[in-house]
Amino acid sequence: MNEQLWPKVDDYLVSLLLPVDEALDQALAASDEAGLPKINVAPNQGKLLTLLSRMSGASRILEIGTLGGYSTIWLARSLPSDGALVSLELDAHHAHVARENLDRAGLGSLVEIRVGPATASLRQMIDDGADPFDFIFIDADKEGYPDYLELSLLLSRVGTVIVADNVVRSGEVANLESSDPRVLGVRTFLERAAADGRLDGTAVQTVGSKGYDGFALFVVTGTSAT
Numbered sequence: 001m002n003e004q005l006w007p008k009v010d011d012y013l014v015s016l017l018l019p020v021d022e023a024l025d026q027a028l029a030a031s032d033e034a035g036l037p038k039i040n041v042a043p044n045q046g047k048l049l050t051l052l053s054r055m056s057g058a059s060r061i062l063e064i065g066t067l068g069g070y071s072t073i074w075l076a077r078s079l080p081s082d083g084a085l086v087s088l089e090l091d092a093h094h095a096h097v098a099r100e101n102l103d104r105a106g107l108g109s110l111v112e113i114r115v116g117p118a119t120a121s122l123r124q125m126i127d128d129g130a131d132p133f134d135f136i137f138i139d140a141d142k143e144g145y146p147d148y149l150e151l152s153l154l155l156s157r158v159g160t161v162i163v164a165d166n167v168v169r170s171g172e173v174a175n176l177e178s179s180d181p182r183v184l185g186v187r188t189f190l191e192r193a194a195a196d197g198r199l200d201g202t203a204v205q206t207v208g209s210k211g212y213d214g215f216a217l218f219v220v221t222g223t224s225a226t
Helices: 002-017 022-033 043-057 070-076 092-104 118-127 142-153 169-174 181-195
Strands: 058-063 086-091 112-114 135-138 162-165 199-208 211-220
Touching: 002 211, 022 070, 022 092, 022 199, 043 070, 043 112, 043 162, 043 199, 058 070, 058 142, 058 211, 070 086, 070 092, 070 135, 086 092, 086 118, 092 112, 118 142, 135 142, 142 162, 142 181, 169 181, 169 211, 181 199, 181 211
Parallel strands: 058 086, 058 135, 086 112, 135 162
Antiparallel strands: 162 211, 199 211
């Protein structure tokens, strides 16, 4: 019964607090038509990203995992007119769909999509001396989360906000017997974050139209590991 109720509550909250949005609806429709997996954030989760980014005063955003650009649109809307968002996507087809969705939403000039393995893109930015990001959203392959955390910290400053999605895995994150590489990746990510003196944060369980999962939220408080 609860699993049937969760999406109903999400539908109510979205209908009440989030007006119909043509650009976002078109992005979802285009992603479906292009055969992309339906693993984008829920609308209320997307709006949460916008609000968190706006509250942090972000003018530079890093997104790890573009998919069809749905969450990218939410994040880019939080930026000032001179802001910038760099989104990393492994799949060239996904990146193409995302680029069209962003351009259609009028946000293309704010967003750079880099195609290829995220670890390689992150290391390239580090080697190039890229300016630190103010807000980082991690929503890609869970096996890569530990590496994404370590590399993201090298692209951060004191005050950078880091949000990582899908960290509860339907509760499997608490299953010490799990051999699922995605669960193990998330557990390693959380354990490293907990032990890292540069980070202060928490994790929250969520239920809704996307099922039972959760996200982690951290603020960078120092620039050298302890």
